[in-house]
Every structure is written in structure tokens, then in C-alpha cells.
Amino acid sequence: MQREAAEIREEWLGRALSTLPADRTAAEAAISGLYRLIGLDPPRFHWVPSPVAALTTVPPGMPSWPAEHIGRAPGWTLPPRFSASMRQLCLDLDARIHPSVSGLIRQEVRDPLSRSSGSSLLMALRAAHDVEYHATNTWYQTQCVSWVAHYDAVRRAAGAVFTSEQLRRLDLWAAVARSCGWWWPRQTVCVISERPVTVRTEVWGDNGEVRLHSADGPAIRYPDGWDVHAWHGTRVPSWVFTDPSVLRIDREVNVEVRRCAIERIGWGSYIGQAGLRLVASAPDPGNPGSELRLYDLRRETRVLLAINGSVERDGVRRQYGLTVPASFDDPVAAAGWTYGLSADQYSLLVRRT
Structure with a gap:
């Protein structure tokens, strides 16, 4: 079971870091299904090329708000409902799993994937917000593939049996995770980001955890050119790669950025x-x-x-x-x-x- 769980973990890590174009048809169908689960009609969909575009562009007919206030903005009421629906699904699934099995799968699958996501894709989201995003952090954790992979591994590697209704709900979340990037739901419109076109990582943990790292350019880049540079898991400005001079390093006030720039040269x-x-x-x-x-x-x-x-x-x-x-x-x-x-x-x- 442990070996199969590790294989499922790597399978989901590959999906999380995929640079393939989004499957828009599959993504819209799955998100529409999630809207129906909370009693809403499917929204219209507004696709954007990157997370920063999602936070800085306004879908037609919608009011705008600064990215740093998105968690408190009018119309930002659906993420708590989707997150609550996800938590209830987890409780329903946990009731059918032996605790020892759940603990092993958490150790082999869920926790490593959560750490990998935090050190890669969530880093890009923090860069897109350019501020701390406590209000929306729960929503982004809801979208993390780690919990979907956990129950997929429990089912496939440990043989847990779920009801058809539970599987239907789980499959909707899994389909979204497989088919597109981050998404931001509102009452009548859902904004969805394309996946990145470049993701460069390095392995740094005992269970295959990865973090963003590139020694010669952006570690993650989206179709519109928006990118994030990272050095061994630390987000850094582009000058660390383009002009890591002694003068720039000595002027840098951030100790971690200064350390990364020195290591770079x-x-x-x-x-x-x-x-x-x-x-x-x-x-x-x-x-x-x-x-x-x-x-x-x-x-x-x-x-x-x-x-x-x-x-x-x-x-x-x-x-x-x-x-x-x-x-x-x-x-x-x-x-x-x-x-x-x-x-x-x-x-x-x-x-x-």
C-alpha cells in the first residue's frame, strides 16, 4: 500500500504542476457541478491567463476591488460555502476510513503534497496578491490537490469503499484539480486562471516534496508573461538573476533576498x-x-x-x-x-x- 500511495502522490503532484493548457470544457462542467452542490445555477465563465490577471482585471458587468481586499469584497461570499461543502465531504469520507489507514495516507500523500503546493503554486499566489492574503488563504487551501489526492489514495491504494454520491462529489473536485489553474467563484461569474507554461522545481523533502527553484530565469511563468523568480524555495526579485552585483546586494534590505543573491554568484x-x-x-x-x-x-x-x-x-x-x-x-x-x-x-x- 505504501508504494502505491507514493505512486498516487507523484501522479497528483504532476497534475498540480502541469504546464498543459487547461481543459476548459472539463473545468467548466466540474465547477458547474460544484455550484449545483451548494444550490446555485452554473455561472458564466471568465478565463484569464494568470492569477495576477484574475486579481487585476474585471469580468464584464462586475465591480472591481483591490486584490488585497478580495476576501472582504462584496460578492466574495461563495468561497466559504464551497469550503464548507468540501469539509462536509471530508467528514463523510473519513467516516468510512479506518484511522490507521487515514494516518498512513496522510503521511505518504496529503502532507507532502501540501508542503509542495505551499512551496510552489501558493508562492505564486502570494506574489500575485503582493500582500498577505489571510482572508483568502482558506479558499486556496480548499483548491489544493493534497486533500483530493488523499481520498483518491485511500480509495485506490487502501481499498476504501465510498458511496456513489460521495464519489460523485469527490470526482467533481478532482476534475477541477486536473483540468485548470486557480479559480475565483462569484454569484454569477467564475474567474478561472490558465495553468503556467513553465514550472521549475527541485526536490527537497524526504517524501518527494518540491519547491520552486531556477538558477537561470523564472521558476514559474504564465501565458501572459507574468512570472515569479525563486531560489531554492525563496521568492526573489529578477535582479538576483539579471544583475546580482555587490552594489545591489549591499543595498538590499531583505536578509533572505540578500543571501539568495550571494549564493547565486x-x-x-x-x-x-x-x-x-x-x-x-x-x-x-x-x-x-x-x-x-x-x-x-x-x-x-x-x-x-x-x-x-x-x-x-x-x-x-x-x-x-x-x-x-x-x-x-x-x-x-x-x-x-x-x-x-x-x-x-x-x-x-x-x-x-
């Missing part, structure tokens, strides 16, 4: 281009054969240049920098500080990670 290159002064160097007792190098970085801050104690997925040991207080003159003491250890305690490590 390499810590060694950054230190050389910035002309950082070497304070001291020493063999790394936690990583035999490697060296710790301590540099002045900026006022009251130094950077410790080290090499990973473990090999990355691509077989390479990464060089990385850690900022430490300027009071450190000893690279070994600085390395110990990053682990909450003294220099003597760090020196006794067999190998750090």
Missing part, C-alpha cells in the same frame, strides 16, 4: 568582488579537510565561510556563509557559536552537517 565570488578583509582562517574540526574562513562583512558583523559537512542531492558539498557577531576573531569559536557551542565543544564534533 557564489560566496567566494562575492567575497572577492566585495573586497572583504580576511580576519582569520583555521582547519574545520567539524569537517576534516575543509577550512573555516572569517571575514569582515559590515559594521558589527562578520561572515564565516564554511563548507557543508554533508553532500547535497547533486553530490556536491556547498560553500556557504554564516553571519556572526564582529566580536569573534577565531573562526572555530564562530563556527561553534552558530551551533550554540563553545570553541572547545565544536572541536570535539566528529562531523557536523
Whole structure:
């Protein structure tokens, strides 16, 4: 069962990250079915090329509102009803599943897919809103394939038996997840986004979790050209790839963006281009054969240049920098500080990670 569950997880991950054009006929039919489930007639459909277009363009005959207020806007009353319908379906399905089976499938399928979605497609939505979107977060979680995949795996891998009515409701949600991108329902019109045309990810978790990452361009791009850049799961501005100069890096106020830009050009290159002064160097007792190098970085801050104690997925040991207080003159003491250890305690490590 575990192997089959993993295969179903990968199947749904592929659907979630699909770059194929939306199947508009299937999407509209399934969403119409979901409208009927909550007692409404099917809406008319307004297709857009990207999430940002969905939040910035107005369907004919509809009032406009800023993207950051979409969760509180007039007419934004249907998502809670759809989410409530989804939660009731989950309760009905859970009543027919043994808890031990549900726990295993959650571990193998639902949780990894939820993390992958949060580190990929939901990142693009956050970029589209360009603000925190707490009011609409529940609706986007409702659209996440993780819960659909969970019950699909319970049915196919564990042999759970659902009623025909339960399967009909589940199949409607599954059909939407398979056929289009994000959607925003209103009383008489439903806005649906096309899928991206490019999605670049890397594997970073134990159960095949992925996150957005591209070293040479946008990590996700939509048909209208709207895109998002990401470096190992962190959203960054495009200059990190087009102009990662020392000057741009030093002016950047966001610590994570600055770190990603430095990693993009390499810590060694950054230190050389910035002309950082070497304070001291020493063999790394936690990583035999490697060296710790301590540099002045900026006022009251130094950077410790080290090499990973473990090999990355691509077989390479990464060089990385850690900022430490300027009071450190000893690279070994600085390395110990990053682990909450003294220099003597760090020196006794067999190998750090």
C-alpha cells in the first residue's frame, strides 16, 4: 500500500504542476457541478491567463476591488460555502476510513503534497496578491490537490469503499484539480486562471516534496508573461538573476533576498568582488579537510565561510556563509557559536552537517 500511495502522490503532484493548457470544457462542467452542490445555477465563465490577471482585471458587468481586499469584497461570499461543502465531504469520507489507514495516507500523500503546493503554486499566489492574503488563504487551501489526492489514495491504494454520491462529489473536485489553474467563484461569474507554461522545481523533502527553484530565469511563468523568480524555495526579485552585483546586494534590505543573491554568484565570488578583509582562517574540526574562513562583512558583523559537512542531492558539498557577531576573531569559536557551542565543544564534533 505504501508504494502505491507514493505512486498516487507523484501522479497528483504532476497534475498540480502541469504546464498543459487547461481543459476548459472539463473545468467548466466540474465547477458547474460544484455550484449545483451548494444550490446555485452554473455561472458564466471568465478565463484569464494568470492569477495576477484574475486579481487585476474585471469580468464584464462586475465591480472591481483591490486584490488585497478580495476576501472582504462584496460578492466574495461563495468561497466559504464551497469550503464548507468540501469539509462536509471530508467528514463523510473519513467516516468510512479506518484511522490507521487515514494516518498512513496522510503521511505518504496529503502532507507532502501540501508542503509542495505551499512551496510552489501558493508562492505564486502570494506574489500575485503582493500582500498577505489571510482572508483568502482558506479558499486556496480548499483548491489544493493534497486533500483530493488523499481520498483518491485511500480509495485506490487502501481499498476504501465510498458511496456513489460521495464519489460523485469527490470526482467533481478532482476534475477541477486536473483540468485548470486557480479559480475565483462569484454569484454569477467564475474567474478561472490558465495553468503556467513553465514550472521549475527541485526536490527537497524526504517524501518527494518540491519547491520552486531556477538558477537561470523564472521558476514559474504564465501565458501572459507574468512570472515569479525563486531560489531554492525563496521568492526573489529578477535582479538576483539579471544583475546580482555587490552594489545591489549591499543595498538590499531583505536578509533572505540578500543571501539568495550571494549564493547565486557564489560566496567566494562575492567575497572577492566585495573586497572583504580576511580576519582569520583555521582547519574545520567539524569537517576534516575543509577550512573555516572569517571575514569582515559590515559594521558589527562578520561572515564565516564554511563548507557543508554533508553532500547535497547533486553530490556536491556547498560553500556557504554564516553571519556572526564582529566580536569573534577565531573562526572555530564562530563556527561553534552558530551551533550554540563553545570553541572547545565544536572541536570535539566528529562531523557536523
